[in-house]
Amino acid sequence: MNHCLSRKNMKISASITLAITAKAKKMKADGIDVVSFGAGEPDFNTPDHIRAAAIDAMEKGLTGYTASSGLLELKEAICDKFKNDNDLEYKPENIVVSNGAKHSLFNALQAICNPGDEVIVSVPYWVSYPELVKLADAKPVLVEALEENGFKYTKESLLKAINENTKAIILNSPNNPTGTVYTENELKEIAEIAVEKNLYIISDEIYEKLIYDGKHVSIASLGDEIKERTVVINGMSKAYAMTGWRIGYLAASKEIISVINNIQSHATSNPNTIAQYASIAALKGDQGPIEEMIKAFVERRNYMVEKINTIDYLSCRMPEGAFYVMVNISKIIGKTFNGFTINNSMDFSEYLLDYAKVAVVPGVAFGADNYIRLSYATSLENIKEGLKRIEEAIK
Numbered sequence: 001m002n003h004c005l006s007r008k009n010m011k012i013s014a015s016i017t018l019a020i021t022a023k024a025k026k027m028k029a030d031g032i033d034v035v036s037f038g039a040g041e042p043d044f045n046t047p048d049h050i051r052a053a054a055i056d057a058m059e060k061g062l063t064g065y066t067a068s069s070g071l072l073e074l075k076e077a078i079c080d081k082f083k084n085d086n087d088l089e090y091k092p093e094n095i096v097v098s099n100g101a102k103h104s105l106f107n108a109l110q111a112i113c114n115p116g117d118e119v120i121v122s123v124p125y126w127v128s129y130p131e132l133v134k135l136a137d138a139k140p141v142l143v144e145a146l147e148e149n150g151f152k153y154t155k156e157s158l159l160k161a162i163n164e165n166t167k168a169i170i171l172n173s174p175n176n177p178t179g180t181v182y183t184e185n186e187l188k189e190i191a192e193i194a195v196e197k198n199l200y201i202i203s204d205e206i207y208e209k210l211i212y213d214g215k216h217v218s219i220a221s222l223g224d225e226i227k228e229r230t231v232v233i234n235g236m237s238k239a240y241a242m243t244g245w246r247i248g249y250l251a252a253s254k255e256i257i258s259v260i261n262n263i264q265s266h267a268t269s270n271p272n273t274i275a276q277y278a279s280i281a282a283l284k285g286d287q288g289p290i291e292e293m294i295k296a297f298v299e300r301r302n303y304m305v306e307k308i309n310t311i312d313y314l315s316c317r318m319p320e321g322a323f324y325v326m327v328n329i330s331k332i333i334g335k336t337f338n339g340f341t342i343n344n345s346m347d348f349s350e351y352l353l354d355y356a357k358v359a360v361v362p363g364v365a366f367g368a369d370n371y372i373r374l375s376y377a378t379s380l381e382n383i384k385e386g387l388k389r390i391e392e393a394i395k
Contacts, residue, residue: 046240047289078283085208095257097271104234113138116138122143173203201231205232213321232250308374315331324375348360349372361373
């Protein structure tokens with residue numbers, strides 16, 4: 001018997017952030033007062049009317065299987081959302097509902113990639129993009145998106161990365177981890193390249209509702225040619241504080257959808273039925289709770305950015321969306337604090353956890369070792385205390 005496990009899947013790396021998160025959790029469990037800036041989820045409960053819809057569905061016995069690609073009523077609500085928010089016309093047959101937006105990304109890459117294909121990913125990247133590309137037998141091609149360019153692709157950087165093996169470009173706006181938001185003109189430039197070079201765009205728009213400056217534009221809305229080659233990814237987690245409900249969705253051409261339907265029908269069948277009914281209530285119901293959340297995020301973001309830029313050796317740009325700040329730590333690399341020498345973002349994260357009892361995410365997790373990521377999906381009180389500790393740790 002040959003005991004060699006899957007070569008492809010053994011090449012998938014574990015999340016670098018897990019080690020720090022596990023350590024921070026253990027310290028908290030041991031009664032140590034740790035301030036955590038690691039959260040990738042809103043610190044609000046799911047709004048009442050959404051929770052009530054889930055309970056109602058259970059009471060009515062709506063607990064069986066649905067179509068594997070999701071409830072028709074939910075797909076119709078998603079189509080209405082695309083029309084109203086994004087000026088995009090889709091029919092229910094263009095939609096697949098999945099177990100979270102990450103699952104939608106997985107499905108999209110599985111549907112379009114062949115061995116040897118290349119998929120362009122901007123750096124800093126959300127930690128799962130390169131691994132999802134590898135799981136689809138393709139190769140992630142990393143393109144530096146520099147802070148001085150707002151952490152965005154430039155026309156030059158994209159054109160340089162494209163060759164005959166390029167299959168797709170992953171676009172994430174508003175962006176995790178940088179909070180950057182692409183303008184309509186920047187998206188037009190990317191759309192022109194994709195059409196000219198015959199590439200797919202996988203547009204991850206999960207943070208679309210969390211924008212504080214400018215407005216969200218979906219690249220798929222910029223014309224029929226680009227719409228035809230774009231897979232739009234979205235979901236319920238971030239806008240509706242529904243991270244644990246695990247509902248994501250995507251919209252694409254019928255050709256792509258039919259492949260995804262087949263993949264999902266064998267891999268998972270339908271996403272959670274009760275969470276689907278809750279999602280219908282979220283999309284069709286009162287959108288007021290989003291406004292409340294945005295108000296809190298704006299106040300926290302403004303405080304965090306202002307404070308970081310007064311701390312020695314640290315700097316950051318003002319993010320336009322999501323709930324993260326990428327803090328530039330390049331001036332700290334090579335310095336020694338309290339006998340602890342900082343050679344990279346992992347060292348700095350460990351130092352902050354051990355010495356200041358503050359948990360942050362090292363930039364190396366996103367391919368950007370000169371940074372750390374701080375989330376402001378935590379109370380203003382926590383933010384003030386955590387930043388005070390960071391400041392003291394590097395004095």
